[in-house]
Every structure is written in C-alpha cells, then in structure tokens.
Amino acid sequence: MEFAPEPPVRDLTVADEHLRLGSDYKPRHLSPSSANLYQQCPRKWRHRYVDRLPDPPGEPALVGTFAHLVLEHLLQLPEGQRSQDAAKKLARDYWHEMEQEKDYQALGLTDEQSKSFRWKAWEAIAGLWVLENPDETQVHSTEHEVEVDISGVPFRGIIDRVDVVDDALVITDYKSGKAPLDRYRNRPLKQVLLYAAAVEASFGQRPSGARLHYLGQRTLGVRVTPSNLGAAVQELSATWSSLTSACETNQFATSTGPLCAWCPFLSECPDGQKEVIARNEAGSVRADAPGLAVIYAEAG
Ligand code: SF4
Helix, strand or coil: CCCCCCCCCCCCCCCCCCCCCCCCCCCCCECHHHHHHHHHCHHHHHHHHHCCCCCCCCHHHHHHHHHHHHHHHHHHCCCCCCCHHHHHHHHHHHHHHHHHCHHHHHHCCCHHHHHHHHHHHHHHHHCHHHHCCHHHCCEEEEEEEEEEEECCEEEEEEEEEEEEECCEEEEEEEECCCCCCHHHCHHHHHHHHHHHHHHHHHHCCCCCEEEEEECCCEEEEEECCHHHHHHHHHHHHHHHHHHHHHHHHCCCCCCCCHHHHHCCCHHHCHHHHHHHHHHHHCCCCCCCCHHHHHHHHHHC
16 A cells, blocks of 8 residues: 655654763653654654754645644634634734744745645635634633643643533644544544643643544544543553663664655665665555655665
C-alpha cells in the first residue's frame, strides 16, 4: 500500500534547550507531539529534539498553522460575531504575521503560489462550518496551555479549544490533514484523551468528551471514560519511561516502516535507507516521497 504521512501537528516545544544525554539528564516535559514522535521512532525523536537537525515545516503544516491562528481568534469573538466574513477579516489581519515567519519565507513561494497557499488556508478555515456552526459554540477557552503532572509524567500541551457542551467540558482540537480511516482513529484520539486527562488534573473536572475536527471533512469524537483515559495515560507513562531510559543510555532504537520515505532525517539513518530501498523495489513508495530523492542523490 502506498503511504504518505499527515502534515505534522504544530509542534510544542519540549523546553529542553541544550539537551545533554547521559545519566544526569532527564527531559523536563513531554507533549503529545513529542510522545507521538518517540512512539513512531525513537531515533527520529533524538534527531529532532537532541541533535536538533533541521526539520522545517512544509507547506501543508504551515497552511494548518495559519488556519489554527485564524480560528483561534475567531472563537475568541463573542457568540453572534463568528461569521465567515469575520474569519476573512481575521485572515487578512493576520496574514502579515505569516509573511514574516521565517519558515514561510523559506518556502520561497511565487505570487501565484502564495495565492494558492492562502486559498488552501481559507479552505481549511471555512472547513469549520462543514462541522459546526461556530456561532453556537460555547467556548470555555482557546489555546489553553496545560502544564501538569499526569501519573508522574510532566505533561505539557496547548489545547486548541475547551468547549462547554451540556454543562460539561469537551476538548476540541483542529486538524488540517486528511482524516484517518475508522480503523486508525484510536491513535489520533489519544492526543485529545491526554488533553482530557490534563484538564482533569488542572481543574479537577473530567471532560465528558474529546474530539478532533478534521477541517472540511468530519469530526472524530470519543466519550471520555475512566477506561480510555486510563489507557491513554498508561501509554504516556510507558513512553516517558522508555524515553528517559533512552536519554540516560543514549540508545535510541530505529523503528523502520513506510514513514522512513518521508523522514527528514533519512540521510542520517542507514536502517531507514535500507527500508526505503526495499520498499521502493517492492513498488510501495509513492513517487513524490522525499526519501527517494535523498537516496538517489546519495547513490548518484
Ligand atoms: S529513517 Fe526511519 S528509522 Fe530512521 S530515523 Fe527516520 S523514521 Fe526512524
């Protein structure tokens, strides 16, 4: 099966400047994006967070970042004012911020490509109305920062929205990538379940639900129960324990698979290169996978 990854979620800093490895080192925080990356491949985690190798966000991730920014400000407006016209005005108001971003500038877009970028961002923003009427949403908070101990793990994250539905809190997160098939829904939902655990630890109130708004597509939601919350927290604890042990011993295993063809650190990773070559020979790597260019350049 051909495979391409979703654009990465906006990363949250691990807040570990100048990471050192060894017995005296322990990361200070774990965010859902960092935990997810470590679960994907410990070596990839090391390259991003310890070695800090360049991994600039591509256009899809930046489109998502801009859509998030506009929706954040839209949902901060009072109910009754969250129209598409208001969203368009916010998009115009905040566009100059995106233009100043060095990651955006690094894309080197022509005027035509920049227009296309803005159109894609608008499609993502307007995609919220496919899922809900934001004018009727009861918002508790947006860009809600949590920094809390969850079962011994120093957890840190920023929640796009905490809503109030039927007098209970509901976690809502936006996604601008492609919605997963139903059989893959559990992994992305773990992120919002962790946010639910963080909100419970912060407010002493367990959210009743957690959901992912795949903009323009569909909403994946889950009722928060002691059982699914416990499973998400247990996995977080196991990841934290494995990660801290890897940092102490400086042993970061590779976890090869289809994502290697899209890994920004492929040139540093012989295991990943072997994997991509084997998959390519089996015809299971998409022609536009950046890893093919890396291998071709190194072979040539
Ligand atoms: S190429 Fe594959 S195995 Fe290597 S770091 Fe990247 S994801 Fe991990």
